[in-house]
Amino acid sequence: MSKGLPKRQDDYSLWYNELVKRADLAENSAVRGCMVIKPYGYSIWEKMQQVLDGMFKETGHTNAYFPLFIPKSYLSKEASHVEGFAKECAVVTHYRLKNDPNGKGVVVDPEAKLEEELIVRPTSETVIWNTYKNWIQSYRDLPILVNQWANVVRWEMRTRLFLRTAEFLWQEGHTAHATKVEAIQETEQMLQVYATFAQEYMALPVHKGIKSANERFAGAEETYCIEALMQDGKALQAGTSHFLGQNFAKAFDVKFAAKEGGLEYVWGTSWGVSTRLMGALIMAHSDDEGLVLPPKLAPIPVVIVPIFKNEDQLNQITACVQPWVAALKSKGIAVKFDTNDKFTPGYKFAEYELKGVPLRIAIGPRDVENKTVELARRDTKEKTSVPQEGLVERVLGLLEEIQNSIYQKALSYRESQTHSVDDYVTFQKVLDEKGGFILAHWDGTSETEEKIKEDTKATIRCIPLDIDRAPGVCMVTGKPSAGRVLFARAY
RNA sequence: CGGGGUGUAGCGUAGCCCGGUAUCGCGCCACAUUUGGGAUGUGGAGGUCGUCAGUUCGAAUCUGGCCACCCCGACCA
Numbered sequence A: 001m002s003k004g005l006p007k008r009q010d011d012y013s014l015w016y017n018e019l020v021k022r023a024d025l026a027e028n029s030a031v032r033g034c035m036v037i038k039p040y041g042y043s044i045w046e047k048m049q050q051v052l053d054g055m056f057k058e059t060g061h062t063n064a065y066f067p068l069f070i071p072k073s074y075l076s077k078e079a080s081h082v083e084g085f086a087k088e089c090a091v092v093t094h095y096r097l098k099n100d101p102n103g104k105g106v107v108v109d110p111e112a113k114l115e116e117e118l119i120v121r122p123t124s125e126t127v128i129w130n131t132y133k134n135w136i137q138s139y140r141d142l143p144i145l146v147n148q149w150a151n152v153v154r155w156e157m158r159t160r161l162f163l164r165t166a167e168f169l170w171q172e173g174h175t176a177h178a179t180k181v182e183a184i185q186e187t188e189q190m191l192q193v194y195a196t197f198a199q200e201y202m203a204l205p206v207h208k209g210i211k212s213a214n215e216r217f218a219g220a221e222e223t224y225c226i227e228a229l230m231q232d233g234k235a236l237q238a239g240t241s242h243f244l245g246q247n248f249a250k251a252f253d254v255k256f257a258a259k260e261g262g263l264e265y266v267w268g269t270s271w272g273v274s275t276r277l278m279g280a281l282i283m284a285h286s287d288d289e290g291l292v293l294p295p296k297l298a299p300i301p302v303v304i305v306p307i308f309k310n311e312d313q314l315n316q317i318t319a320c321v322q323p324w325v326a327a328l329k330s331k332g333i334a335v336k337f338d339t340n341d342k343f344t345p346g347y348k349f350a351e352y353e354l355k356g357v358p359l360r361i362a363i364g365p366r367d368v369e370n371k372t373v374e375l376a377r378r379d380t381k382e383k384t385s386v387p388q389e390g391l392v393e394r395v396l397g398l399l400e401e402i403q404n405s406i407y408q409k410a411l412s413y414r415e416s417q418t419h420s421v422d423d424y425v426t427f428q429k430v431l432d433e434k435g436g437f438i439l440a441h442w443d444g445t446s447e448t449e450e451k452i453k454e455d456t457k458a459t460i461r462c463i464p465l466d467i468d469r470a471p472g473v474c475m476v477t478g479k480p481s482a483g484r485v486l487f488a489r490a491y
Numbered sequence B: 001c002g003g004g005g006u007g008u009a010g011c012g013u014a015g016c017c018c019g020g021u022a023u024c025g026c027g028c029c030a031c032a033u034u035u036g037g038g039a040u041g042u043g044g045a046g047g048u049c050g051u052c053a054g055u056u057c058g059a060a061u062c063u064g065g066c067c068a069c070c071c072c073g074a075c076c077a
Helices: A012-024 A039-059 A079-088 A125-137 A180-201 A248-249 A276-285 A311-330 A345-352 A365-370 A391-414 A424-433 A446-456
Strands: A027-028 A035-037 A069-070 A093-094 A097-099 A107-108 A113-120 A144-153 A167-175 A207-210 A220-231 A235-245 A255-257 A263-265 A267-274 A302-305 A335-337 A359-363 A371-376 A383-387 A418-420 A435-441 A459-464 A486-487
Touching: A012 A027, A027 A093, A035 A039, A039 A167, A039 A180, A079 A248, A079 A267, A079 A365, A107 A235, A107 A263, A125 A167, A125 A248, A125 A302, A144 A311, A167 A180, A180 A220, A180 A235, A180 A267, A220 A267, A220 A371, A220 A459, A220 A486, A235 A248, A235 A276, A248 A267, A248 A383, A248 A418, A255 A459, A267 A276, A276 A391, A302 A345, A311 A391, A359 A365, A359 A391, A365 A371, A371 A391, A383 A391, A391 A418, A424 A435, A446 A459
Parallel strands: A302 A335, A302 A359, A418 A435
Antiparallel strands: A027 A035, A069 A113, A093 A113, A097 A107, A144 A167, A167 A267, A207 A220, A207 A459, A220 A235, A235 A267, A255 A263, A359 A371, A371 A383, A435 A486, A459 A486
């Protein structure tokens, strides 16, 4: 049947691509590597933004906006930063077009060459620290707690909808502090914000941890991250929070007069999550029938499908339904009452399943007579006939239960796909046969990490902060290890 | 960026080897009958064959460039 999705088991990445398109989340655009986020997909992103923005404000941050373009010279001021991003920058070299002398459209006007090229921001540390230099004179100006919602461009060689696109949407927080301790606290606080968001809203269990030196953000002293496991056994970095030390302050000469006297460099952090979270959300929960969305992020948490043969029947159903819609709305739950008669109920059932609507209520003449409705859960595919009495409370309870149940399912999947391994042979075997997270000992050197990556394609996702770590010996070199680290093949 | 593959109506495709302007299904439009798991019938509309150039009387078909997408690699907060 052409209407069915490809099966996850047959071809996971085909399943993912098809699901993103068929559920109307996004599609490829005419521009290489850049996607069109469609209304349904964008409304999920908006929900994410709304929740995250609230959490940022709650922790004292305010939004601002910095330029899309960064003078080329800024990027090179922080040595490791430029090294990390130089290979994937889009560059603006001219500012004007003119009519093609051969009469075919327009060409770049060679006389309109920029004195200094502009980089389309791959991230905004440089332009922001250049600005902070002017904002900061004294300890009284600190801390600065700013976030921006923006688009950035990284010229990736191989792109995938939501997971890696040449242009993507994200938020980037950039904070400046008087002390190292305070900056580290900020970094850790925002990591916790991300972890809370992932777990409580996305229903996505994540490990909090610290990146190894190899995987650290270009220009950071320490990179904290949250790591999630997808249904194909691959890991996905879902958010990062960087302690920048004084690196950018030094690069852009940002100093402040300390309370105790004397000039000191400012301490910085930056932290971000992107539309990649959409990819995580899709891959973590969805099944062969389509999307499975957690109620807290679903654009349509509840849909009511009336079943009717004529206007009379629809009117009777509408009379039943209207009070429920109003009551749920007053509790902050958006309900779609789909009275469209161009599609059959069966078609609608399939469509809302594809789109991941968490809870479906069907009501027809039979139900009107018996004072019942049919409730269908997207996550478990359970259908039950229940009395109309107390429906609103039942729906509220069920939404909460679905949210929890999706999380628990993802959590138990992750637990079942997490293995502790002590020797390198078993490590490779588990990786090939099962995938998932592997907790193993590592001697702490970049060389060993590099060797493991070359041998197995697995990387250290993080040095976990939320798992008890006991010393041991490295599975590769036999040298001492401070504790197990989290390995996986990753997106 | 290297290797492999693909590009024909909104979507999925046949035709390509062996040149003569295009097949089928889904979807779309109209009407009728339908509506509790992707309805049925009848009629109808819709195509610069990715794009640019070349060969030819004639190109979806042969040749070359370019573009995009998919898979594998390299790269990748």
